[in-house]
Amino acid sequence: MLRKITLFVALVFFAVSCSTSKQSISLLYKDYRIEKQTKTDSALVKMLQPYSVSMNASMNKVIGFSNDNLNKKQPESGLGNFMADAMLVMAEKKFRKKIDGAFMNDGGIRSYIPKGNITTGKIFELMPFDNLVVVQDVKGSVLQQFLDKTAADGGWPVSKGITMGIKEKKAVNISINGKPLDNNATYSIVNSDYVAGGGSDCTMLKGIPFLNRGYLLRDALIEFVSDLTKQGKPLDFTIEKRVVNVN
C-alpha cells in the first residue's frame, strides 16, 4: 500500500512537473561584419566572374563628376535636389511642356553619389527600378494632399522653385514658383509612373491620367548628368531650404 501511495505521489509529481516545468532557453547572438578580408570563397569568385566582367564593361563608363558626397537625408538632401531637378529639366525637354514641380519618392532613392567621378553604374544603383518619368495635371487641392503625404513621410525631394514646411506631418507654407499654392489652380507635376499610379500610398494621384513617353527615370538622370558634363559643369547640389521642419 505504502508503495502504491509512493508511486501515486511520484506520478502526480511527475505530471505536475511535466505540465508546469517550462524549458529555459539560452540564446547567444553575434553579428559578423562582412568586410574585405583575406579569405574569400573561391567557388563563388569563379561563379561571379563572368557576370561581373561583362557588367563592369558597361557600368564603369564615367559620365560626370560630383563636387561632393551626396547622401539621402530627410527632410531635404543635395542628392534629392539633384534627382528632382533632373526630373523637372529632362521632363520639360522630353514632353516640351512647362512643368510646375517634380518629386522623388524618398523610398525610391536607393543609393548615393560619391564625390568624384560618376559612372553609369552609380546611377543604376541610385535608380535601379525601371520607373518612367510621367506628367500629370492636378488640382491644387490634390497637390496639397500629395504634399501632405510627403510631409507625413518626413519630406520627399522637390524640384527647384518649390518650398514648403512640415508641421505636424502636414505640408505648410507651400510656395510654387514664388506663389502660394492655389487649391483651385491646375499644376503640371512630374513623378515616377510608380508614384503617379498610386505607389508609396499616393492614392490621391491614382486614376489621374498621365503623359507617358516610355522615358526611364534612370535615363533622365544619366542624360542630365551627361548634359552638365558637356557644358563643362560638375554636379553641384546642396540643401537650400526647399523643405524644412517647422515647429
Place this chain on the structure above:
Amino acid sequence: MLINRRKFLQQAGMAGGAIAAASVLPAAAHTAGIRRITILHTNDVHSRLDPFPMDGSRNQGMGGVTARGAVIEEIRNEGGEVLLLDAGDIFQGTPYFNMYKGEPEIKAMTMMGYDASTMGNHDFDGGLENFATQLQHAKFPILISNYEFSGTPMESKFQPYKIFQKGDLKIGVLGVGIELRGLVPENLYGKTVYTNPIEAANQSADALRKKGCDMVICLSHLGDKYDDDKISDEILAKETYDIDLIIGGHTHRFFEEPRKYRNRRGNDTIVNQVGWAGIQLGRLDYTFSGSQKKNLSNANTVVIRKKTRE
C-alpha cells in the same frame, strides 16, 4: 529540478565559449542532454554580390558574397548544426539585377547552402514570371504563408512552410510577406493575393507544432515596427502563439541585439534583423535543455547574451 536546470543553463550561457568549443564534438553535447542549433541569417541583400566600392562612402568594402561565403564556411567548420536563412528582397539594387535579372544572386545563395528564404516586395521587381524562372537555380525553397499564387507563375514554386531535421531537432520554418497593394506595382504582382500575415503565420506555426517541431521560425518581410498600426514583426511577435523566432527584414534595421516580446502564450518570441546589403550576417546560437518536452514553446523565458568568444 527546474531551478537546477535554469542554473545549469545560466552557467552554460556564461560559459558560451566552452559550449561552442564542445560543439566540435556533437556527441558530448548529446550526452549532456543539451541541444544546440546555430541560425545564420541575412535580409534585404538587394543584389549586393560585390562589396560596396572603395569610394569613401560609409559602407565601402562591406558585404559581398565571396566574403560572406567564407564566413559561413568557417562557422560550418565548427561542426554544429546550422540553418541558413534569408528574409527576402534578394533582388534589386545593383546593375547585376538590371543585367541578369537575379540569376547570379540565386546561384550564390545556392552555393552558400541557404536552407530557405521568403519573398520580399522587391523580389517581384522583374515580374513573377522572372522570379519563378530564376528559382530554377535555387536548391532552397521559397517559404510564404500569406500570398496566394493560384493562376500565377509562382503557383507550384513555393511552400507555406518546411520542416528541417537538424541533428535530433525538428525545426519548422515558415514565411510571411508584406501587403503588396500601394507598394508593388500591380502589373508586377498580378494575380497574387495577400492575406493577413498574422492569421497565416499562426496557422502555419500551429501546423508545424502539431507535426512535432521543437522550434518554429518565421521569416518575415513585414518590417520590424512602425509609428502607426501597420502590421510589423513587433505586432506579429505579440500576436503569435507558437513562433519562437522571427527573422525580419524590409526596414533595413541593424538591431543592437535581438528583441524579446511576450507572445499570446506568455512565452518569449525573439525578433532579429541585420540591416541590409549583406553588410552583416546574423548568428543566433540556441541552446535548450533536454527535458521530457522538447517543445520550445514550453519555454517561458529566453536568456539572451552576446556571444563574446568563439
